[in-house]
Amino acid sequence: MSLIEITEKKYNVCIDLAYYKNTNFTGKKIYSQNKCFIHEDTLPKLLSAISIAKNLGFKFKIYDAFRPVEAQNILWNFCPDKNFITPPYIGSPHSRGIAIDLTLIKNEKEVNMGTTFDYLYKESYHGNTDIPKIAQKNRLILLGIMTAAGWDYYEKEWWHYQLHNSKNWPLIYKPLNKANIMKNKNV
Numbered sequence: 001m002s003l004i005e006i007t008e009k010k011y012n013v014c015i016d017l018a019y020y021k022n023t024n025f026t027g028k029k030i031y032s033q034n035k036c037f038i039h040e041d042t043l044p045k046l047l048s049a050i051s052i053a054k055n056l057g058f059k060f061k062i063y064d065a066f067r068p069v070e071a072q073n074i075l076w077n078f079c080p081d082k083n084f085i086t087p088p089y090i091g092s093p094h095s096r097g098i099a100i101d102l103t104l105i106k107n108e109k110e111v112n113m114g115t116t117f118d119y120l121y122k123e124s125y126h127g128n129t130d131i132p133k134i135a136q137k138n139r140l141i142l143l144g145i146m147t148a149a150g151w152d153y154y155e156k157e158w159w160h161y162q163l164h165n166s167k168n169w170p171l172i173y174k175p176l177n178k179a180n181i182m183k184n185k186n187v
Contacts, residue, residue: 003037003066003097003172011050014061014105018117019071025118026078030071037066039097039172042163046100049149056141057106063117063159064101067094069173083156084120096169099162100151104142111138117159125156 008015019030038046053060072092075085086092093099104111114131115123123131126143139158146153151161163169 002040004040004043006036006038006046006062006065011046012054013050013059016061016063018063018101019067025120026074028074030074036062037097038100039066039163039169041169042098042100045150045163049145049151052145052148053104056145058104058111058141058145059106060102061105061110062100062102064094065099066097066172067092067099069095069171071095079120081120084118091167091171093162093166093169095171096166097172098166098169099160101157101159102142102161103159104138104145113138113142113158115158122156124158126153126158127155 006013006015015034015036017031017034017036018024019026020032020034022029024030050060069088069091072086072095073088076088079085080087086094094101101117103113103117112132112135114128114135115121122128126139129136142158143153146161150164152164152166154160154162
């Protein structure tokens with residue numbers, strides 16, 4: 001198993017990890033660095049999605065990818081809602097390194113998706129028609145790009161994509177030092 005760092009320069013994406021800042025839904029900075037990692041098995045699908053997005057005039061902004069188990073525990077303890085946070089005893093696809101949270105940007109600006117990332121209400125669901133038509137269209141563009149590249153999606157979060165059969169990958173409890181992005185053990 002190998003985690004690969006996704007950098008802005010090498011992959012032509014914007015890295016803006018939500019849990020590196022205190023403006024996420026917990027109000028706490030959880031990660032110590034704005035570094036993005038994915039499992040090596042996801043790289044071909046991510047490269048395909050990046051290429052499709054580029055052909056349509058878009059880039060990706062990545063909010064989260066590999067998420068240490070400790071971070072998953074923090075999120076669950078703050079919001080123990082199975083609709084939005086995978087219980088730690090089940091194991092998040094993020095903690096397996098095979099999930100990514102992202103949006104589209106065009107001309108260096110995020111496109112309208114109807115809600116912010118990590119908006120934990122039904123307006124974030126795929127197919128929600130209570131958001132502006134342009135946001136519905138943009139969500140469908142993102143969904144089309146990601147599924148065409150071979151990703152699976154989570155119906156309750158427009159930003160979340162993962163490999164199919166996510167439980168086939170083990171949880172990553174002790175990532176390599178370079179992927180140790182946790183702020184500290186007492187967060």
